[in-house]
Amino acid sequence: MPIPSGSGGAAATYETGVLVVGGGIAGLSTAISARQSGAETILIEKAPIEGRGGNTRFADAQMRFPHEADEFGPRDYSVDDMFEDLMRISRGRANPDLIRTLCENARQTAEWLTGMGLEWEKGYPHTAGYRRSPRSGGQGLVDLLYRRLEGLGGAVAYLTGAIDLIVRTDGSVAGVRARGPEGITDIYASGGVVLACGGFQANVEMRVRYLGRFADSLILRGSRYNTGEGLRMAIDAGAQPAGQWGDYHSAVLDARSPKIECGVTALYNYQMGIFVDRQGRRFLDEGEDFRDHTYVKFSKFIVEQAGGEAWCLFDQKAYQREEFARAWRPVGPPVEANTLKELADGMELPAENLMDTVANFNAAIQPGEYDLDRLDGKRTLGITPPKSNWALPLDSPPYLAIPVTGGITFTFGGIRCDTSARVIDTRGQVMEGLYAAGEPMGEIFYYNYPGASSVIRGAVFGKIAGAHAAARSPA
Ligand SMILES: Cc1cc2nc3c(=O)[nH]c(=O)nc-3n(C[C@H](O)[C@H](O)[C@H](O)COP(=O)(O)OP(=O)(O)OC[C@H]3O[C@@H](n4cnc5c(N)ncnc54)[C@H](O)[C@@H]3O)c2cc1C
Secondary structure: OOEEOOOOOOOEEEEEEEEEEOOOHHHHHHHHHHHHOOOOEEEEOOOOHHHOOHHHHHOOOOEEOOEOOOOOOOOOEOHHHHHHHHHHHOOOOOOHHHHHHHHHHHHHHHHHHHHOOOOEOOOOOOOOOOEEOEOOHHHHHHHHHHHHHHHOOOEEEOOOEEEEEEEOOOOOEEEEEEEEOOEEEEEEEEEEEEEOOOOOOOOHHHHHHHHOHHHHHOEEOOOOOOOOHHHHHHHHOOEOEEOOOOOEEOOEEEOOOOOEOOOOOEEOOHHHOEEEOOOOOOOOOOOOOOHHHOHHHHHHHHHHHOOOOEEEEEOHHHHOOHHHHHOEOOOOOOEEEOOHHHHHHHHOOOHHHHHHHHHHHHHOEOOOOOOOOOOOOOOEOOOOOOOOOOOOOOOOOOEEEEEEEEEEOEEOOEEOEOOOOEEEEOOOOEEEEEEEOOOOEOOOOOOOOOOOOHHHHHHHHHHHHHHHHHHHOOO
16 A cells, blocks of 8 residues: 555655656666756666666667668658557557657657767668667666766665655655665655556566466566566556556567576577477468567467467578578577478477478468568468468478577556656546656557567656656756
């Protein structure tokens, strides 16, 4: 239950202008924006200094934002294009006001990061060219922003986890009670509290409660510290749950990945091969769309419908391509063999099934030009499931097989916010003094995920929340 303001019981009490809970991209963007707007800030981070940065530090931190052709991609990507992609991939369920705000602010927020010293790689091929990667990945991004925040005089308290909200008698949020090295502390914030402390992906109890019993064994790709306190605290204080609480972001992972904080062990090259289940049968359309629009749903399909694990198969035509290595950071060597029979033996699945699957697949491939840069329509005909694009026969040994499974990155369920990142209560009213940015914000992602949009979401709404809360804080 939220704590009434001034109720005592804390070992120490602090006051600030804007209190930020969590130090990943959303929290750092919030705190920097609040400092730039002139407010005092304290950022509390549950992790020790070496574990700071949340999911963001494990990510490549690719970001999509509108841009013109030739800047780093072959075609224009407008605010409307981005809006349509994000709405389409959520099957129309995302909150259009939040998505419009995200798309309209994405580019200038990316430029704001650039202005702080962020350097970018050249554009990323085969995903319609709309995403860019920080040169030093998520870890470099996080380190850069901590340096900037400290340079601006923002305070950071590590090993300090928020455990509850402090509310005034009028229902507005006055601060946060936290557990840290000094014991229990109360931190009051005149401008507001911004919850930027992730989803509940690292909390196995909540995972099973909201996602289902299969979810207890999912590989956790990112931070162990995102255990859902922000969501719980906000909802206990009256915030409106919003978004798809029964769904989550994931990726097709090498099944041998570490079970926790495995980082980027995803296979992003499956569109160059085929998936087979543990019986050696194909079970989905590997070429349905650009991998950016399929990797999340395919990984869930593997976990929930293909029995938890599957295999991704390639031949040398795929393996020899430059893009193959770029889209795969091996956790271990693939199973490799000169014949499909030997490959099946190495994979410990029925050889006849695998040979049958590959023969049928190869025979169904239609003529056409193979082009990974577009939906090339080079497809199969007469088999189920089809492969709708990028269908080449598997006929160039040695063949390779990599074991795959699904993991969890972050959860989609969150709390309702307006376009200023203010939290909305169950009456539909703004909760004065409470904001959310990044993963705790609901109504952005549903069912699937448009690649490269979570880091930019955290940056956009963190920047907005920081400036808004700072404006409420007396100078
Ligand atoms: C391997 C991997 C690759 C990814 N690749 C991409 C990509 O390329 N592009 C993209 O857009 N997204 C990517 N993502 C997703 C993206 O990184 C995250 O969704 C995004 O960075 C989340 O930012 P955030 O600030 O909301 O949360 P986080 O970065 O997770 O930060 C939350 C912070 O809150 C802290 N915290 C938690 N609870 C408390 C508490 N009670 N009190 C105080 N602090 C608390 C945590 O320690 C953490 O530091 C990837 C994720 C992973 C794991």
